Amino acid sequence: MDLPLLSASFVAFALTLYVILDGFDLGVGILLLFQPAKVSRDHMVDSITPTWDGNETWIIMAGVTLLAAFPIAYSILLPAFYLPVILMLLALGFRGVSFEFRVQTTRHRRRWDVAFAVGSLVAAFMQGVIVGGLVQGVTVANQRFAGGVLNIVRPLPIISGVTLLFGYAVLGAGWLKLKSNPSVQHFASRSLRVAAPVFGVLFGIGCIYAFNIQPGIRSQWASHGTALSCLVVLFAVVAGTLTALTERGRPALPLFLGLCLFVVGISGMVLIVFPYVVPFSLSLWDAASSSTSQQFVLIGAAFVTPVVLAYSAFAYWIFRGRTPEKGWGE
Amino acid sequence: MRLDPSILARIQFAFTVSFHIIFPTMSIGLASFLAVIEALWLKTKDPLYLQIYKFWLSIFAMSFGIGVVTGIVLSFEFGLGFAPFANMAGPAIGSLIALEVLTAFFLEAGFLGIMLFGLHRVGPKLHFFATCMVAVGTLISASWILAANSWMQTPAGVEIRDSHLTVVNWRDVIVNPSWPYRLPHMLTAAYLTASFMVAGVGAWYLLRGKHQSFARRTVSLGTAFATVLIAGQVFIGDLVYGTMLKHQPSKMQAAEGFWEKQSQSPAPYYWFIIPDQTNQRNRFEAGIPYLGSIWLTHSLRGRVEGLRNTPRDRQPIMGVVFYAFRIMYGLAILMFTMGVVSLWLRFRGRLFSSRWFLWMLVFMTPSGIIATLAGWYVAETGRQPWVIYGMLRTVDAISPVPAQALLSTLIAFVCVYAVFISAFLIFTLHIIRRGPAAAPPHADASGSLKNAFRPHVLDNPARVVNRRIA
Amino acid sequence: MRRLGGVAAALVGVLFFFIIVGVFGVRFAIAGLVVFILGAVVVYRAFPAEGAEL
Numbered sequence: 001m002d003l004p005l006l007s008a009s010f011v012a013f014a015l016t017l018y019v020i021l022d023g024f025d026l027g028v029g030i031l032l033l034f035q036p037a038k039v040s041r042d043h044m045v046d047s048i049t050p051t052w053d054g055n056e057t058w059i060i061m062a063g064v065t066l067l068a069a070f071p072i073a074y075s076i077l078l079p080a081f082y083l084p085v086i087l088m089l090l091a092l093g094f095r096g097v098s099f100e101f102r103v104q105t106t107r108h109r110r111r112w113d114v115a116f117a118v119g120s121l122v123a124a125f126m127q128g129v130i131v132g133g134l135v136q137g138v139t140v141a142n143q144r145f146a147g148g149v150l151n152i153v154r155p156l157p158i159i160s161g162v163t164l165l166f167g168y169a170v171l172g173a174g175w176l177k178l179k180s181n182p183s184v185q186h187f188a189s190r191s192l193r194v195a196a197p198v199f200g201v202l203f204g205i206g207c208i209y210a211f212n213i214q215p216g217i218r219s220q221w222a223s224h225g226t227a228l229s230c231l232v233v234l235f236a237v238v239a240g241t242l243t244a245l246t247e248r249g250r251p252a253l254p255l256f257l258g259l260c261l262f263v264v265g266i267s268g269m270v271l272i273v274f275p276y277v278v279p280f281s282l283s284l285w286d287a288a289s290s291s292t293s294q295q296f297v298l299i300g301a302a303f304v305t306p307v308v309l310a311y312s313a314f315a316y317w318i319f320r321g322r323t324p325e326k327g328w329g330e
Numbered sequence: 331m332r333l334d335p336s337i338l339a340r341i342q343f344a345f346t347v348s349f350h351i352i353f354p355t356m357s358i359g360l361a362s363f364l365a366v367i368e369a370l371w372l373k374t375k376d377p378l379y380l381q382i383y384k385f386w387l388s389i390f391a392m393s394f395g396i397g398v399v400t401g402i403v404l405s406f407e408f409g410l411g412f413a414p415f416a417n418m419a420g421p422a423i424g425s426l427i428a429l430e431v432l433t434a435f436f437l438e439a440g441f442l443g444i445m446l447f448g449l450h451r452v453g454p455k456l457h458f459f460a461t462c463m464v465a466v467g468t469l470i471s472a473s474w475i476l477a478a479n480s481w482m483q484t485p486a487g488v489e490i491r492d493s494h495l496t497v498v499n500w501r502d503v504i505v506n507p508s509w510p511y512r513l514p515h516m517l518t519a520a521y522l523t524a525s526f527m528v529a530g531v532g533a534w535y536l537l538r539g540k541h542q543s544f545a546r547r548t549v550s551l552g553t554a555f556a557t558v559l560i561a562g563q564v565f566i567g568d569l570v571y572g573t574m575l576k577h578q579p580s581k582m583q584a585a586e587g588f589w590e591k592q593s594q595s596p597a598p599y600y601w602f603i604i605p606d607q608t609n610q611r612n613r614f615e616a617g618i619p620y621l622g623s624i625w626l627t628h629s630l631r632g633r634v635e636g637l638r639n640t641p642r643d644r645q646p647i648m649g650v651v652f653y654a655f656r657i658m659y660g661l662a663i664l665m666f667t668m669g670v671v672s673l674w675l676r677f678r679g680r681l682f683s684s685r686w687f688l689w690m691l692v693f694m695t696p697s698g699i700i701a702t703l704a705g706w707y708v709a710e711t712g713r714q715p716w717v718i719y720g721m722l723r724t725v726d727a728i729s730p731v732p733a734q735a736l737l738s739t740l741i742a743f744v745c746v747y748a749v750f751i752s753a754f755l756i757f758t759l760h761i762i763r764r765g766p767a768a769a770p771p772h773a774d775a776s777g778s779l780k781n782a783f784r785p786h787v788l789d790n791p792a793r794v795v796n797r798r799i800a
Numbered sequence: 801m802r803r804l805g806g807v808a809a810a811l812v813g814v815l816f817f818f819i820i821v822g823v824f825g826v827r828f829a830i831a832g833l834v835v836f837i838l839g840a841v842v843v844y845r846a847f848p849a850e851g852a853e854l
Binding site: 057064065078082083097144148149292297304305312315 | 388391392394395396398399400402403405406408409410413414416417418419420421422423424425427428429430431432433435436437438439440441442443444446447448451452491494495496497498500729730731732735739742743746750753757760761
């Protein structure tokens with residue numbers, strides 16, 4: 001039983017769930033900046049209010065599983081991404097408290113909407129920067145981080161940051177198409193028409209640039225060429241379909257296609273990075289803790305994750321359907 | 331200017347964790363309080379309970395939100411500021427925190443939406459279940475994180491193999507020597523915090539002559555819980571003291587203000603000292619005679635062991651530990667006094683009319699928060715110079731991050747957190763000024779599971795809606 | 801006489817504090833805690849606050 005591999009799969013699973021679930025939450029937040037009508041803004045925030053907390057929790061799951069199962073990687077990656085992680089945490093903080101604070105006031109609600117939107121935007125951007133920084137590669141010496149904190153201020157992380165912004169906007173718009181009133185749905189379709197193609201193009205640019213600067217990636221293409229090519233084609237097809245079908249088809253279609261895009265993108269990233277947990281120097285097995293810790297977390301995860309998924313789905317079910325016009329108040 | 335990364339990393343963590351602890355302390359206490367109130371409402375159908383529930387729910391929601399986001403910071407800050415510590419302790423505490431996320435965070439988060447927004451979507455019983463799940467989630471969360479921190483204080487169940495820590499016995503890691511005492515101590519602190527918050531706000535209304543029934547019910551409930559809880563807390567506190575005296579003697583030596591290996595007999599109980607760590611003595615000290623021997627050695631003439639019993643390079647800073655401990659213990663004595671007084675006033679039928687007592691309650695509103703913070707300062711500064719007691723020194727655990735980065739992010743944290751706490755205080759005071767909303771005559775949760783199957787029913791514009799605002 | 805009652809109550813309170821923090825040993829501490837809590841509950845039931853004057 002290859003415990004490090006199982007643990008890494010669980011980290012990947014948690015991260016994927018985070019990106020998908022909080023992806024549309026952050027996406028709605030980003031789109032808030034472009035929504036001039038106050039009533040619509042309230043409606044947009046209402047659509048994600050009852051379930052955002054659980055969504056955000058998946059990133060903590062990924063982070064602490066990394067700490068428990070790959071502490072060496074955790075101790076390298078966090079100093080390596082010191083600035084984007086802290087900025088992300090502060091941004092997520094603003095986003096989170098804005099949910100509670102904005103409903104306490106009418107006069108200053110706009111200010112909290114801006115905090116909400118900017119927080120979502122900065123968090124999304126920083127997450128993209130971290131992804132780009134990972135793909136760019138992390139400087140390691142003696143199992144300690146040996147680079148500089150400003151290593152992420154380079155083209156690839158910046159491109160990835162902007163790419164993820166548009167990607168989350170796609171997910172957010174997809175969610176709004178499913179959950180909101182006709183006027184906001186219309187706004188969502190308009191946003192999709194811009195966000196989807198830009199996301200696709202930027203993603204492509206990012207991939208090409210990464211291929212050029214990181215030899216580790218070239219060697220991964222050499223070994224997994226066919227699989228990666230299929231993913232690239234699939235990504236392009238889905239992105240194209242999404243752009244074309246923003247108005248037509250069932251309301252759930254854009255969200256579904258957006259989720260497909262992310263799953264394809266994440267699969268590609270996994271293929272590129274595997275078996276490194278600190279690209280491109282430390283493999284899973286180099287960075288893993290002893291088997292007792294892996295077992296503890298995996299057994300806990302095996303028993304508890306299905307329960308978590310069940311009651312999370314239940315919470316979504318309770319708040320299903322279109323978001324009520326007047327929100328969730330009494 | 332030369333900045334020291336280790337000092338900056340420590341200040342940053344101290345700041346973020348101090349700020350964070352304020353909010354889960356309130357949330358754990360208020361969540362259980364809300365569960366009790368909702369249970370009473372369901373049982374008695376008295377609309378006053380629903381009024382109390384809704385009032386404290388909005389304050390709870392804000393506190394919970396800030397607690398969550400400041401907590402996420404900490405789970406990454408281990409690595410950001412203290413990477414070598416994370417590397418070493420990860421296999422032990424990382425696993426515990428992973429289980430905390432799985433069994434507690436998701437539970438709270440999953441049911442919080444229903445608790446905050448589901449009163450009209452689900453029936454009263456399911457809503458109460460959601461409230462209970464959130465309260466249980468906070469309890470489970472506290473258990474795991476206290477296990478992790480207690481492991482740092484009294485590590486057990488691990489071995490060093492190939493220069494990495496391996497857990498050999500999970501039971502020893504979790505049920506380490508200090509956890510069984512520190513957990514009830516923290517939980518009781520949280521419940522006390524909520525009790526004094528609730529009683530204090532009620533007392534304020536009584537003094538102003540407003541919201542009489544709400545105020546009387548909450549002052550009664552708050553003081554009733556507080557009295558029972560503080561008795562338990564001073565008992566548990568003494569047990570924690572005894573445990574830490576055994577496993578971390580340097581902490582308790584620093585806490586009491588004595589330097590000599592054996593103090594004079596009988597020993598006084600110091601309330602004020604000016605310690606001089608460099609010369610290992612107090613420049614000034616003042617206290618109550620005999621009380622030190624009585625409280626600390628349970629005898630009339632016992633001698634107390636001073637900080638010189640610990641080698642100098644393993645001594646915590648006496649000034650911080652001593653005063654943090656005095657603040658916590660002093661507040662505990664004050665709370666106990668308030669409890670006894672409240673019993674007496676009840677007996678005399680003057681619980682709501684004794685103005686000096688009501689004013690004391692108002693001042694004691696934040697007492698639980700201050701005492702809890704002080705207690706945590708004892709715990710964490712008393713553990714120094716270790717981050718894992720006896721295994722890893724804090725100064726060896728600092729991340730390879732330049733001091734300028736640490737300083738700029740510290741400033742960023744202070745600014746952002748200042749916004750959070752200002753907003754929290756402004757909105758809370760606003761909620762208090764506005765007072766509890768009048769309970770409608772037909773005070774039921776108007777949802778039902780039947781309606782939950784047909785959510786469009788709830789979108790009826792004929793329904794009166796408040797959007798939880800001014 | 802009321803004053804005397806208040807002073808007596810205060811002294812009893814102090815005594816309970818000393819007992820519960822373990823000055824007389826753990827067994828007395830537990831016993832003292834139990835008696836104190838039971839006493840409090842008796843007061844709550846016998847002297848309901850809601851009927852108090854204002």
